[in-house]
Amino acid sequence: MAKPHLLIGGIAPFSTVDWPGKLACVAFLAGCPWRCPYCQNHELQSPDAATATEEGLFALLEQRRGLLDGVVFSGGEPLAQETVIDAARRAREMGFLVGLHTCGAYPERLRQILPHTDWVGLDVKAPWKTYDLVTRAPGSGRRAQESLELILAAGVALETRTTWHPALLSPADITAIAHDLAARGVESWSVQAYRATGTTGELPDETVYPSEVPDDLPGLFKTYEFRRA
Numbered sequence: 001m002a003k004p005h006l007l008i009g010g011i012a013p014f015s016t017v018d019w020p021g022k023l024a025c026v027a028f029l030a031g032c033p034w035r036c037p038y039c040q041n042h043e044l045q046s047p048d049a050a051t052a053t054e055e056g057l058f059a060l061l062e063q064r065r066g067l068l069d070g071v072v073f074s075g076g077e078p079l080a081q082e083t084v085i086d087a088a089r090r091a092r093e094m095g096f097l098v099g100l101h102t103c104g105a106y107p108e109r110l111r112q113i114l115p116h117t118d119w120v121g122l123d124v125k126a127p128w129k130t131y132d133l134v135t136r137a138p139g140s141g142r143r144a145q146e147s148l149e150l151i152l153a154a155g156v157a158l159e160t161r162t163t164w165h166p167a168l169l170s171p172a173d174i175t176a177i178a179h180d181l182a183a184r185g186v187e188s189w190s191v192q193a194y195r196a197t198g199t200t201g202e203l204p205d206e207t208v209y210p211s212e213v214p215d216d217l218p219g220l221f222k223t224y225e226f227r228r229a
């Protein structure tokens with residue numbers, strides 16, 4: 001049986017923000033098994049959101065050889081589609097660096113794609129034990145934790161990011177997340193303040209400010225950034 005093609009919800013041909021320090025094309029893959037209430041790509045949670053083709057993506061990459069550093073597979077959750085592993089391998093063979101945005105929902109697929117991946121942006125959404133309150137998916141904390149451990153063991157460059165809405169995470173939660181990551185040897189952490197743009201609007205329109213991040217946390221990391229998500 002022929003392998004299914006990637007379901008792509010959109011392509012950004014040039015981005016300087018999706019992979020820090022790199023000029024990359026970004027493929028937003030359709031489908032995600034989790035339902036975070038702050039999701040800014042909620043229309044991409046369904047596989048039915050596909051509007052672009054894998055061949056379109058690779059035709060674009062063919063035209064951009066020498067102009068782009070790499071390609072980022074984002075979403076949705078890119079590992080919701082097993083075919084992304086072959087796509088990463090193919091992009092590498094063309095000479096592109098490969099970046100991956102993931103929530104960590106598919107540790108086994110992550111293990112398979114890591115040898116073809118140069119950088120990972122991993123969401124760390126909550127303390128592991130209360131993960132499901134954010135993702136609304138049973139067992140999500142165990143999966144995300146296993147994904148983090150796989151990336152660290154593989155030695156692939158990693159940025160962790162935590163989206164902070166005050167109704168979902170307390171300052172004590174933020175502190176617990178940061179200390180857990182630092183104790184594991186994570187060197188890069190970003191706090192992304194909730195923004196209502198692109199969400200379903202189900203959360204109260206509140207946000208957080210850089211001064212609300214406890215003072216001792218940024219110094220735990222080699223690289224720390226506060227962003228508006």
Ligand code: SF4
Nearest residue numbers: 032034036039076103
């Ligand atoms: S894991 Fe990411 S794509 Fe999936 S629902 Fe949460 S924020 Fe949206």
